[in-house]
Amino acid sequence: MSTAVGEMTNHDHHHHAPSGFTRWLFTTNHKEIGSLYLWFSFIMFLVGGSMAMVIRAELFEPGLQLVDPHFFNQMTTVHGLVMVFGAVMPAFVGLANWMIPLMIGAPDMALPRMNNWSFWILPFAFMILLGSLFMDGGGPAFGWTFYAPLSTTYSTDSTALFVFSVHIMGISSIMGAINVIVTVMNMRAPGMTYMKMPMFVWTWFVTAFLLIAVMPVLACAATMVLTDKYFGTSFFDAAGGGDPVLFQHIFWFFGHPEVYIMILPSFGIVSAIIPAFSRKKLFGYSSMVYATGAIAGLSFLVWAHHMFTTGMPVGAEIFFMYATMLISVPTGVKVFNWVATMWRGSISFETPMLFAMAFVVLFTIGGFSGLMLAITPADFQYHDSYFVVAHFHYVLVSGAVFSIMAAAYYWLPKWTGHMYDEKLGRLHFWCSLISVNVLFFPMHFVGLAGMPRRIPDYALQFADINQIVSYGAFAFGLSQLIFLWVLIKCVRGGEKAPDKPWEGAEGLEWTVPSPAPLHTFETPPEVK
Amino acid sequence: MNTPSPKQNPTPRAANARTVRRLLIVVVGMFGFGFALVPLYEVFCDITGFNGRTKNEQAVVNQRSIDKSRTINVQFITRINQGMPWEFRPEVRSVRVHPGETKVVQFYAKNLTDQDMVAQAVPSVAPGQAGLYLNKTECFCFNQQPLAAGSETLMPMQFYLDPDIPKHIHTLTLSYTMYDMTAHTHPDVLASIKAEPTAE
Numbered sequence: 001m002s003t004a005v006g007e008m009t010n011h012d013h014h015h016h017a018p019s020g021f022t023r024w025l026f027t028t029n030h031k032e033i034g035s036l037y038l039w040f041s042f043i044m045f046l047v048g049g050s051m052a053m054v055i056r057a058e059l060f061e062p063g064l065q066l067v068d069p070h071f072f073n074q075m076t077t078v079h080g081l082v083m084v085f086g087a088v089m090p091a092f093v094g095l096a097n098w099m100i101p102l103m104i105g106a107p108d109m110a111l112p113r114m115n116n117w118s119f120w121i122l123p124f125a126f127m128i129l130l131g132s133l134f135m136d137g138g139g140p141a142f143g144w145t146f147y148a149p150l151s152t153t154y155s156t157d158s159t160a161l162f163v164f165s166v167h168i169m170g171i172s173s174i175m176g177a178i179n180v181i182v183t184v185m186n187m188r189a190p191g192m193t194y195m196k197m198p199m200f201v202w203t204w205f206v207t208a209f210l211l212i213a214v215m216p217v218l219a220c221a222a223t224m225v226l227t228d229k230y231f232g233t234s235f236f237d238a239a240g241g242g243d244p245v246l247f248q249h250i251f252w253f254f255g256h257p258e259v260y261i262m263i264l265p266s267f268g269i270v271s272a273i274i275p276a277f278s279r280k281k282l283f284g285y286s287s288m289v290y291a292t293g294a295i296a297g298l299s300f301l302v303w304a305h306h307m308f309t310t311g312m313p314v315g316a317e318i319f320f321m322y323a324t325m326l327i328s329v330p331t332g333v334k335v336f337n338w339v340a341t342m343w344r345g346s347i348s349f350e351t352p353m354l355f356a357m358a359f360v361v362l363f364t365i366g367g368f369s370g371l372m373l374a375i376t377p378a379d380f381q382y383h384d385s386y387f388v389v390a391h392f393h394y395v396l397v398s399g400a401v402f403s404i405m406a407a408a409y410y411w412l413p414k415w416t417g418h419m420y421d422e423k424l425g426r427l428h429f430w431c432s433l434i435s436v437n438v439l440f441f442p443m444h445f446v447g448l449a450g451m452p453r454r455i456p457d458y459a460l461q462f463a464d465i466n467q468i469v470s471y472g473a474f475a476f477g478l479s480q481l482i483f484l485w486v487l488i489k490c491v492r493g494g495e496k497a498p499d500k501p502w503e504g505a506e507g508l509e510w511t512v513p514s515p516a517p518l519h520t521f522e523t524p525p526e527v528k
Numbered sequence: 529m530n531t532p533s534p535k536q537n538p539t540p541r542a543a544n545a546r547t548v549r550r551l552l553i554v555v556v557g558m559f560g561f562g563f564a565l566v567p568l569y570e571v572f573c574d575i576t577g578f579n580g581r582t583k584n585e586q587a588v589v590n591q592r593s594i595d596k597s598r599t600i601n602v603q604f605i606t607r608i609n610q611g612m613p614w615e616f617r618p619e620v621r622s623v624r625v626h627p628g629e630t631k632v633v634q635f636y637a638k639n640l641t642d643q644d645m646v647a648q649a650v651p652s653v654a655p656g657q658a659g660l661y662l663n664k665t666e667c668f669c670f671n672q673q674p675l676a677a678g679s680e681t682l683m684p685m686q687f688y689l690d691p692d693i694p695k696h697i698h699t700l701t702l703s704y705t706m707y708d709m710t711a712h713t714h715p716d717v718l719a720s721i722k723a724e725p726t727a728e
Contacts (some may be wrong), residue, residue, distance in 0.1 A: 111548070216559035313656045
């Protein structure tokens with residue numbers, strides 16, 4: 001099942017590890033925990049994906065046919081929660097676990113036992129969340145943003161389980177983030193100065209600070225919802241002197257940095273892959289570092305652009321509009337740097353590079369629709385429409401998820417010791433690329449035409465486009481089974497991978513054997 | 529537990545512990561900050577009038593001259609929260625006032641149930657900027673409103689607009705939402721409602 005099974009045979013003389021399940025339960029090895037995170041996130045990706053399939057099947061035709069509206073709402077809600085907290089974030093933590101120690105020349109993460117905890121509480125969080133779907137009255141149905149009063153006055157009793165699972169996910173993320181920061185600050189090999197760290201380490205370092213700053217705020221919002229619902233407080237209840245708009249402020253104070261938490265590590269991945277396959281150094285390394293910092297800093301000043309229609313004063317709307325647009329400057333710096341890196345490079349198009357290039361193009365499309373949404377008066381038209389759905393799926397699916405797939409293809413030879421099947425990889429890429437655009441691009445148009453999000457039915461004139469979107473969705477969902485096939489095939493065997501399978505790749509991770517043995521860099525490497 | 533952890537000298541461990549302690553302070557601090565947002569938001573809205581807040585306290589009677597050159601249309605909206613079984617409406621839908629001029633508007637409320645109830649009206653002003661310039665010298669919204677079963681009442685609201693109200697505001701809407709506070713009211717207070725003579 002796991003990538004590390006192969007390594008065991010080579011390296012079991014290192015330690016008398018328990019075998020079977022307890023080996024995974026008690027492991028404190030960063031590579032094993034990384035593999036656990038990655039498999040977990042892939043399973044969650046398929047779970048959340050199947051919920052998306054339910055949504056798209058229901059929306060295949062106008063009218064209500066497959067599921068009742070309450071269940072539809074549960075699907076949109078839990079799809080969002082599973083994808084954000086179960087698929088994308090743990091995948092990044094898994095990549096961080098595997099790669100950061102290898103990239104900075106450290107023997108392991110700084111806090112291996114906490115690392116074990118931060119992974120093993122996650123499956124329980126999602127068992128609680130997914131289990132709540134089977135309760136009387138169903139699971140959470142108020143959207144992943146759990147706005148009050150939907151989550152307080154109008155929610156079912158599964159809300160307590162929802163809050164509890166969000167708390168556990170938050171604790172897991174915070175522990176993971178603390179581990180990354182401590183590792184990066186204290187465990188770098190001699191000579192590995194901050195400005196020599198690979199971009200992936202830098203972006204994760206910044207992401208980790210965002211995580212410890214905003215996950216506690218999410219915990220606050222969830223706790224207030226819990227006490228409002230069950231213990232008679234009135235944080236968000238106007239009858240008791242509270243204010244439901246306050247919920248949105250607190251939530252989005254977490255929520256906007258959260259979207260950068262889900263994209264900054266992608267920037268790091270792409271900044272590793274594009275130079276490798278362009279056979280050039282990354283263009284403008286230091287400007288990449290500063291742009292990452294700038295994006296992270298600005299992310300705390302733009303939360304209210306999610307709330308333009310709440311009746312904010314014009315002055316505040318203008319402030320948040322310009323602050324939001326300002327973010328496109330450092331983001332633009334990054335996009336230009338990637339393009340400049342490719343410029344006159346001798347590019348080859350292996351699967352990781354294909355995904356990375358698709359990331360640059362499609363993420364930029366998502367960025368542009370984000371700029372459109374940032375324009376306050378336009379947002380009054382786009383708000384809560386499918387245009388928003390198109391926007392955030394472009395940045396999250398063809399952005400974050402594509403970068404994770406790129407990372408998987410790029411580092412699979414290091415993880416498993418085998419080359420993946422390049423033909424299948426390209427098949428997976430082209431199927432995904434085409435279907436993801438069939439899936440999400442037409443959503444822009446139905447959104448502009450006025451189709452609201454999170455509604456199980458729609459007006460007849462949207463039928464054609466929704467049918468196209470649903471075909472794209474089914475194709476994209478099936479394409480991911482190719483990915484599963486590639487992964488299993490690569491773990492089980494394949495052409496033996498050299499230590500450095502990519503000609504232009506740089507970094508300490510390529511100096512260790514493939515597959516990476518359980519213990520690496522026990523004597524720190526010298527970085528010049 | 530199983531992996532012999534790569535032991536270096538004890539100094540990195542101490543450094544790790546110190547970094548972890550600092551980061552935990554940040555985490556706890558941000559958790560506190562999340563809750564601190566609640567009072568901060570209150571204060572912020574009260575000072576700036578953001579979010580349609582009105583000055584929910586008794587204003588002093590207008591000392592300044594009436595600005596006859598301007599007339600502002602003040603509209604009244606009433607809402608009942610979540611199917612609360614009351615009738616609640618303004619006696620007039622709108623009045624035209626000069627800034628500085630004092631007006632009294634009556635609001636009608638009737639308890640349609642056979643139970644004594646207590647209600648609280650919460651005001652909100654649109655556009656939000658106008659909230660700071662709406663001065664209420666008398667308002668039923670300053671207090672909770674007890675109303676015996678089946679009885680009705682007229683509730684006065686006396687206000688004037690600050691003459692400094694921005695020039696571009698020609699219309700402002702004052703909305704009252706009536707909330708059922710019966711469940712939050714002490715039983716002794718509820719028991720005393722009957723004793724009071726109902727209005728009119």
